[in-house]
Amino acid sequence: MRALVWHGKEDIRCDTVTDPEIEHERDAIIKVTSCAICGSDLHLFHNFIPAMMPGDIMGHETMGEVVEVGGGVNGALKKGERIVVPFTIICGECDQCRRGNFSVCETTNRNKALAEKIFGHTTAGLFGYTHITGGYPGGQAEYLRVPYADRTHIKIPAGMTDEQALFLSDILPTGWQAAVQCDIEPTDSVAVWGCGPVGQMSIRSALLLGARQVIAIDRIPERLSMAEAGGAITIDFDKESVVERLNALTDHKGPDKCIDATGMESHVNMAQPATLLDRAKQMFMLESDRPHVLREIIYVCRPGGVISIPGVYSGFSDKIPMGALMNKGLTVRTGQTHVNRWTDELVRRIEEGQIDPSFVITHRVALEQGPEMYRVFRDKQDSCVKVVLKP
Amino acid sequence: MNFLANVARSKGDPKIVSSGPSVRTPADRMARALGWFSIGLGTVELLAARRLTRALGMRGREGLIRVFGVREIMAGVMSLSVDKQAGLKSRIAGDGLDILALLAALRFDNPRKGNVVLALLMVGAVTMLDVRSAQDLAVQHDPKRGRRRLYPDRSGFPKGIAMAKGAARRLPSRAAAS
Structure with missing residues (x-):
């Protein structure tokens, strides 16, 4: 065969x-x-x-x-x-x-x-x-x-x-599980990083589960257009600050629930030196994952919120802001x-x-x-x- | 290779009978070759800096050669990685530094200036390969290749977004219990 x-x-x-x-x-x-x-x-x-x-x-x-x-x-x-x-x-x-x-x-x-x-x-x-x-x-x-x-x-x-x-x-149950484990409530803003296939399914799942608003973050026009078609408000991180826009959309409280549908290969961006450093470390096998999105999520998520990670991570990630994660009382749920x-x-x-x-x-x-x-x-x-x- | 690959399989697993063409392009292969060349050259520069400076009439510049060696190895690793383009660009920048260093050694009083000229010709040839390879990879990986289109009509909700919103909303556990 x-x-x-x-x-x-x-x-x-x-x-x-x-x-x-x-x-x-x-x-x-x-x-x-x-x-x-x-x-x-x-x-x-x-x-x-x-x-x-x-x-x-x-x-x-x-x-x-x-x-x-x-x-x-x-x-x-x-x-x-x-x-x-x-x-x-x-x-x-x-x-x-x-x-x-x-x-x-x-x-x-x-x-x-x-x-x-x-x-x-x-x-x-x-x-x-x-x-x-x-x-x-x-x-x-x-x-x-x-x-x-x-x-x-x-x-x-x-x-x-x-x-x-x-x-x-x-991808459908993966996006669904990502949304379900957010414990979405009718007042929630749900932000989804990455509008690839799992991100698209997460957006639809969050909407079906009754989120007040779903916000999709990516930089690829066709993926953003597909996310918008599914009812999401979109943020093009090449054109605007993700943190500023998310705060603006959530009355400066931050999204209640955040979904990392990106995983270990976050986009490397010249404007964000941390992503370059991650890529260099990954290249020289000093770090297996590029966790830029995870760091951003921990930073921007509303205190007491939930982080759901359907994106694949393989091994070791550096500089995870554990202080923010702990002090904000965030709940992390993940898994295959x-x-x-x-x-x-x-x-x-x-x-x-x-x-x-x-x-x-x-x-x-x-x-x-x-x-x-x-x-x-x-x-x-x-x-x-x-x-x-x-x- | 097929024999080795098949050793790891269990009895019922499919085994390779014949291989199809590789998806690696000539540009990928050239980038890999240049990556390994870079690592090899860098290792020589690092370990045999004295011999190189003697051959080029650049005695006293061993430290510089060793720094160039480290740079070559790093560029080689980058060229072998998924980000081949970044590796090749760093190689091109390194080629420029090599040429400047060699031009500085091309003095009338350098008894080894023949070797310097030879080295310059070699670096020039490799630079051309680096530039060509980087150009080919840029075309190959260009996200603008193919037809560009948006998907504003792909909601995934056959009954529309308004009907879908909250359609799977779960009852709060307390309400469900009562």
Whole structure:
């Protein structure tokens, strides 16, 4: 089969690889019908996430049709069914899964020892990601083996299109979780840093959850226009001071709830020397993340407010203003997304027409064009916001 | 490489049969080559500064050569990073400093001025490569490439923003409990 394979920094190729096989009785194989490139795939493209290995198949936003099931799936899936595959692999049986903390499933990471060394404890296995989270082959391919398939799936209701369903795999529940963990109240101003796909989903989620106003911060015109279309007030940080404008929009109180949908690769800006220093440190491996947005959020967030971090951070961040964080009494909530905790509700909301996540798709291409689309997406060329690949 | 890559896979994982073309462009490869060249040259300048000053008739300038060595290594690391353009720009600036230092050594009383001329020619050639590579990368990474368009009609709310606002509002827990 063909698959997008990581060969090194900025080197992804469309390779011919052997077909996946049922390895365990709870496995299933799907024929991929749609998959997408995620912002966190770019962290892998840039080799900012440690423990990638040449030969790793990319992709964790995948859906398709079940073509083979192992003996232990016990009727939970049948051949021919259409499913979305959540990016977190879950057993459904461990203590964390029973609590709904699916992204920290204690069972599915097949490189637990490595995760325990780095994180202190294991987290769930993830598709198409670092070997710290199991090194499972990803879904930017023609076929995908789904481990623990009896639990690691979301069934697609009849009548729902691929493009409506695909983002249940990651960005929709990620944006939703980011907003839910803000505990939004009707009087709240919610500010979202980063108008990439997760930022866009966070904006819509905050609006659905009833925020008084949603403020979106970015610098890319097409992303800002998409945020505005979703009901957000926009701030172009190339043209105006984020802190001043946020204070102006919130009666100088600061936003009650702040969402960091940017993560470890904050934009580097000549006008902000701290971002240059972060980039230099990252280049010389003195710091793994560029936490400019996080610092700004801590500075501007209203005392007593909530900071929600769906953006990916990989390791170590310098100069986090802990004094402000502590003295302002801010609550920080973060984590990889507990996808299956939210998907029943989100499927219903899509079916009811409350939201249609396909709005974010700007590019639809064949799998073979995937490597080039990594470049286009990274460089924000051709007004690219979200790429869907059709194997 | 494929053999090594396949060693790390589990039994059921797909293995590479044949590789497609790399997404790295000639400009990327040139930037990487220049990055490694920069690190190599910087290491030589750092470790063999005395030999270099002797060969160029620049005795007493060992400290300057070592500083240039550190600069070369830093530019090399930058050229190998995701920010290749910044690395190449710093290399071009460094090439300028190299040329100035060599021109200063091009005196009539320098018995090694032949070596200085040779070094100047080499630096000139590498500068041309640096400039060309930086130009190619600038074109390649230009965010203005492709069609520019805005998305003012993409709300994501099939029933409109007014209907969507607060549609998923949760009841306060106390109210829910009562």
